[in-house]
Amino acid sequence: MKPYHEMLKSAIKESGLTLDAIALKLSNMGFSTTKNHLSSLQNAKIAPAAEKLNRALAEILNINEQEFLLAADFIKATPTVQSVISDTIELDYILTKTLKSIFEQVSPYLLLHQDSIQKLTERNYNPYNAEEFLLQLEKNASVLEKWKLYQVCINSFENVLINSDNDDVHIELRNIYNEKLNHSKSDTLDEQSIIKKVPVLKAIYADQIYKDSDIIEYKLIPVNNDKKYFILKVVDNSMIQEGIELNDLLLVQSACELAPTDIGIIAIENNPAMVRKVLLHQELCILLAGNPAIAPSFHEKNKISIIGKGIEVIKTKKLPLDL
DSSP states (O other), X not given: OOOHHHHHHHHHHHHTOOHHHHXXXXXXXXXXXXXXXHHHXXXXXXXXXXXXXXXXXXXXXXXXXXXXXXXXXXXXXXXXXXXXXXXXXXXXXXXXXXXXXXXXXXXXXXXXXXXXXXXXHHTXXXXXXXXXXXXXXXXXXXXXXXXXXXXXXXHHHHHHHHTSSOSEEOOSOHHHHHHHSOOOGGGSOOTTEEEEEEEEESOOBGGGBOOXXXXXXXXXXXXXXXXXXXXXXXXXXXXXXXXXXXXXXXXXXXXXXXXXXXXXXXXXXXXXXXXXXXXXXXXEXXXXXXXXXXXXXXXXXXXXXXXEEEEEEEOSOSOOOOO
């Protein structure tokens, strides 16, 4: 976000209006603002103007009102409030980029209920033209309004993608994920990563076999494009010491080999797979639970199948975010 005075100076220059002309327009709107006062504002010689005057300046100079008001508040604020404003600006950026990514693939009006479309059109928004709609949002919508729109659209968008015949859904959110959400370097998505439709399974068997009846639902997950994945619903507390509890969802990457520290998805002969750590010793396979109440089990190596390794636990007990 540009500083307040730079934003004002730039807008004045782009408008082609003289300070006298702006002062006259402000006078017609009920403000007694002089040319000298405007000069001091744009040159940062005085503190930003009051909110009503800033709104009027934004209207006259075609400045994004929300950004202009935030820039003014930022200068006046305490360090704590400045931090909150910075977070708000970053959230606004993320929401705008995310909505842009969605609307590039599905037109806004296809994701919105009819009553929402009517309310938007009454406010002179055009959800039938994605490019125009995004410009209107950037200029006029508050962060809260963008957040509410995001909540509505993302649910509809996921339904569109999940019901699509395309299993590999490329969503251009990689840069946002990497640069704006403060993930560690090891968690960032590289150029081979996409948002992919991954099945949630209640059971899986040797050779990664599962039936349609084993699929509970699909979820959209950021994963590496050249790997295979599924999500297994955890059916017990056998790995509770590893932070994996009953009804958690475990994101699994297909694999045929495991390190001793890996959480493995293991099938014994024709039985449904279980979640265990694995130790291999010659022709013997030792399966270790993460629960002291469950003893290790010993099996012939040729009787077990390594299906994959758990790479992320998705907790199901979190309350949904709602405004």
